[in-house]
Amino acid sequence: MRIIINGNRSKGTISKNIYGHFAEHLGRCIYGGLYVGEDSDIPNVNGMRTDVVEALKDLNIPVLRWPGGCFADTYHWQDGIGPKENRKTIVNTNWGGVTEDNSFGTHEFLELCRQLGCEAYISGNVGSGTVQEFSDWVEYCNMGGISPMASKRRENGREEPWNVKYWGIGNEAWGCGGNMRPEFYGDLCRQYSTYLRNYSDDHRIFKIASGANVDDYKWTETVARQAGRFVDALSLHYYTLPSDDWGHKGAATGFTEEEYYSVLRKTLYMKTLVENHANVMRLADPKGRLGLVVDEWGTWYDVEPGTVPGFLYQQNTMRDALVAAINLNIFNDHCDTVVMANIAQTVNVLQAMVLTEGEKMVLTPSYHVFHMYKGHQGAKQLETYAETHLVGTDKDKAPNLHVSASEAKDGTVLLTVANLSGTEASPIEVMWSGIGVRGSVEGTVLTGATGDFNSFDAPETVRPQTMQGICTTADGFSAVLPACSVAAFTIRAEQ
Ligand code: AHR
Numbered sequence: 366m367r368i369i370i371n372g373n374r375s376k377g378t379i380s381k382n383i384y385g386h387f388a389e390h391l392g393r394c395i396y397g398g399l400y401v402g403e404d405s406d407i408p409n410v411n412g413m414r415t416d417v418v419e420a421l422k423d424l425n426i427p428v429l430r431w432p433g434g435c436f437a438d439t440y441h442w443q444d445g446i447g448p449k450e451n452r453k454t455i456v457n458t459n460w461g462g463v464t465e466d467n468s469f470g471t472h473e474f475l476e477l478c479r480q481l482g483c484e485a486y487i488s489g490n491v492g493s494g495t496v497q498e499f500s501d502w503v504e505y506c507n508m509g510g511i512s513p514m515a516s517k518r519r520e521n522g523r524e525e526p527w528n529v530k531y532w533g534i535g536n537e538a539w540g541c542g543g544n545m546r547p548e549f550y551g552d553l554c555r556q557y558s559t560y561l562r563n564y565s566d567d568h569r570i571f572k573i574a575s576g577a578n579v580d581d582y583k584w585t586e587t588v589a590r591q592a593g594r595f596v597d598a599l600s601l602h603y604y605t606l607p608s609d610d611w612g613h614k615g616a617a618t619g620f621t622e623e624e625y626y627s628v629l630r631k632t633l634y635m636k637t638l639v640e641n642h643a644n645v646m647r648l649a650d651p652k653g654r655l656g657l658v659v660d661e662w663g664t665w666y667d668v669e670p671g672t673v674p675g676f677l678y679q680q681n682t683m684r685d686a687l688v689a690a691i692n693l694n695i696f697n698d699h700c701d702t703v704v705m706a707n708i709a710q711t712v713n714v715l716q717a718m719v720l721t722e723g724e725k726m727v728l729t730p731s732y733h734v735f736h737m738y739k740g741h742q743g744a745k746q747l748e749t750y751a752e753t754h755l756v757g758t759d760k761d762k763a764p765n766l767h768v769s770a771s772e773a774k775d776g777t778v779l780l781t782v783a784n785l786s787g788t789e790a791s792p793i794e795v796m797w798s799g800i801g802v803r804g805s806v807e808g809t810v811l812t813g814a815t816g817d818f819n820s821f822d823a824p825e826t827v828r829p830q831t832m833q834g835i836c837t838t839a840d841g842f843s844a845v846l847p848a849c850s851v852a853a854f855t856i857r858a859e860q
Contacts, residue, residue, distance in 0.1 A: 366752045366753065366754075366791055366792065367752045367793075367794050367795075369750040369796050370747055370748075370770045370797040371749070371798060371799060372772065372798060372801075373798065373799035374747070374748035375746050375748065377701050378743065379700040379771055380700060380703075380704050381425075381742035381743045382705035383697065383703055383704075384424070384427055384706075384735060384738070384739065384742050385426070385429065385660075385708075386430070386708055387431075387434070387660065387710050387711065388711045389431070389435075389437075389709075389710055389714065390433060390460070390465060391434060391460040391675075391677060392678055392713055392714050393678065393712070394710050394711065394713050397713070398711075398713040399414060399417055399477060400414070400477070402468060407723075407724045411476050412469075413477050413480055416726045418480050421711065422480075422481055422482065424736055424739060425482075425742060426481050426482075426483045428483055428485070428531060428705060429485060430707045431474050431488070432487075433536055434459075434710075435459040435536065435537065435541035435542070436457065437488035437490055437536045438491060438492030438494070438535060438536055438537075438543065439455075439459065439490070439493055440494075442470070442471055442490075442502045443498075443501075444467045444470070445467040445470020445471055446505075446517075447520075447521055449467075452467040453467055454467070459675075460677075461675030461676055471505070471506065472521065472523060475506075486530075486531035486533065486573075486660075487531070487533065489502060489533060489534060489557070489561075490535070491535030491543065491554075492536075500560040500561060500562070503532065504564070505517060505518050506528075507527065507563075507565070508564045509564060510564075526564065526568075528568035534554050534573065534575060534596065535554075535575040537578065537602065538553075538554075539575075539577070539584060547584045547591075548587055550575065551587055551590070551592045552591065554575070554591075554592040554596065555595045558592065558596055571598070572596040573600055573658050574592055574596045574600065576588065576599040576600035576601045576642075577599075577602070577642065580638060580641070582645045585642050585646060586649070589645065589650060590648070593649045593650050598658045598704055599655060600658045600660045600661075601639070602660070603635060603661075604662065604663060605628055605631045605662075605664050605688055606631070606666070607624040607627050607628050607666065613667070614667050615667060616667055617664075617666040617667070617669065617679040617682065618682055618816055619816060623760065626761035626763060627761045629691070630757065630761040632691045635659075635662070635691070635695050639659070639699045639703060643702040656702065658703075658704060658707075659696065659705070662692055663689075664679070664715065665677075677714045678713055678714065679716075679717075680818050681720070681731050682817055682818040683811075683849050685716055686733065686851050688716065689716070689851075690734050690781065690851040691767050692706070692708075693741070693781070697741055697781075700746050708731070716731055717729055717731070718731060718735065720821075722821050725821045727819045727821055727824045728824070730813075730817075730819070733828065733829050734811065737829060737853040738781055740771070740777065740779040743774075744771035744773045745773075746769070746770075747771055747772055747800070748770075749769060749770045751767075751768045751782075753765050756785060756787075756789065765791055767783045768780070768783075776801070777857050778857075779855055781852070781853050782851070782854070783851045784848060786849065788849075790845055790847050793843065793846055794841065794843045795841045795842050795843070795854070796840055797840055803837075803856050804858060804859040805856075805857050806854055807835070807857075808844060808852055808855070809829045809853050810830055810832045810846070810850050810851070810852045810853075811827065811830075811852075812848070812850035812851075813826065832854070835854075842854075842856075
């Protein structure tokens with residue numbers, strides 16, 4: 366199968382924020398996953414788990430979205446500041462009805478971002494909050510001079526503003542964020558946006574309107590038309606489920622061949638969604654100023670047997686690695702539209718990077734894909750073409766290969782390829798033009814049976830390995846991709 370990299374054609378720079386993450390007050394994502402508190406026996410720095418932070422730092426996470434999700438539209442940020450013993454205890458009504466003691470609030474989230482070295486993306490409460498409350502939150506985080514909120518921040522121990530750039534104006538306003546109609550939300554979005562102020566010309570904020578669910582193009586069209594000029598981007602949420610029945614989504618492990626290919630086919634639908642939403646946005650925004658922020662994506666399965674249903678805890682297999690690879694390839698190739706994406710969710714929830722159990726931590730196959738793809742962050746997208754054939758079942762077919770490529774500032778080209786076939790290896794013959802003379806080619810491959818996963822007892826079942834058998838030619842190379850694999854090839858410029 367031939368793969369061609371055309372260095373003469375590019376859609377532009379792949380925003381590093383496409384490799385963003387999402388952490389909600391949901392199940393064990395924040396509590397137990399990212400944050401254990403300063404008094405925990407689990408090693409931590411200012412309450413953040415050292416093992417998890419170190420693992421995530423290695424992904425170069427560019428941006429982290431918080432506090433939700435549905436939780437965001439029930440969250441009143443002032444409950445989560447000040448001395449912890451005085452913080453209000455609330456009920457997390459969206460996710461299992463558990464008690465939320467607000468010990469992880471604004472200061473803790475921004476401390477986590479500091480430790481990770483990433484930007485913060487805060488989703489404000491539009492569904493059950495007020496314009497004043499949201500406006501005050503921005504002032505609390507970003508006001509450098511003297512003001513009521515800046516003084517409050519200083520009283521709570523933080524002198525300098527954090528200059529939080531990314532602000533989401535509600536979440537899923539069409540659903541858990543208020544069950545609004547797009548016309549109503551469009552007006553509300555304008556109102557909220559008006560009072561989310563810039564406190565420094567050097568740190569202007571980036572406003573993200575609550576966008577559509579899957580293929581709700583009417584939502585995108587209406588919100589872009591009514592509120593587009595008051596925001597910088599609209600969001601999109603699309604999850605991949607094995608079945609179409611939210612009551613019986615399908616298991617994360619032990620799935621059938623039908624479920625394997627169903628998930629891959631449905632993942633490929635992301636391309637159609639991104640293109641259609643972009644086209645619809647352009648009706649209101651012909652110059653293409655508005656970006657698309659896919660701030661929730663990933664797999665959603667039935668929870669692991671014996672776990673709390675509202676905690677959305679699921680295992681993560683090679684199938685999920687392919688889902689990550691396909692989505693990231695799609696986002697890379699639509700970098701002229703997709704300005705940010707945030708996989709749901711970072712730890713212990715849905716398609717997680719990391720799973721924890723007490724003091725134990727395991728890296729998932731999806732983690733390894735993000736690691737193998739990190740060279741795409743901030744690189745120049747390059748056009749690719751792949752010869753493919755269809756694989757799958759009678760009902761669900763997909764091309765066997767899925768590809769993207771980019772060129773970093775130092776000239777290094779990264780080619781990422783997924784072999785979607787669960788059973789067939791695929792020889793590939795890669796050719797390039799327009800990228801100059803190349804020195805070496807190295808590869809890393811992640812492979813296994815479709816249902817292989819890492820557990821606390823066997824944490825290294827799925828791990829990246831050096832790709833063997835790469836044969837270089839004058840303007841390319843050949844290799845063989847194992848069945849069900851994700852490979853990353855680094856093609857270095859000649860020294
Ligand atoms: O990620 C889990 C939930 O999925 C989020 O809270 C919500 O925005 C979406 O429906």
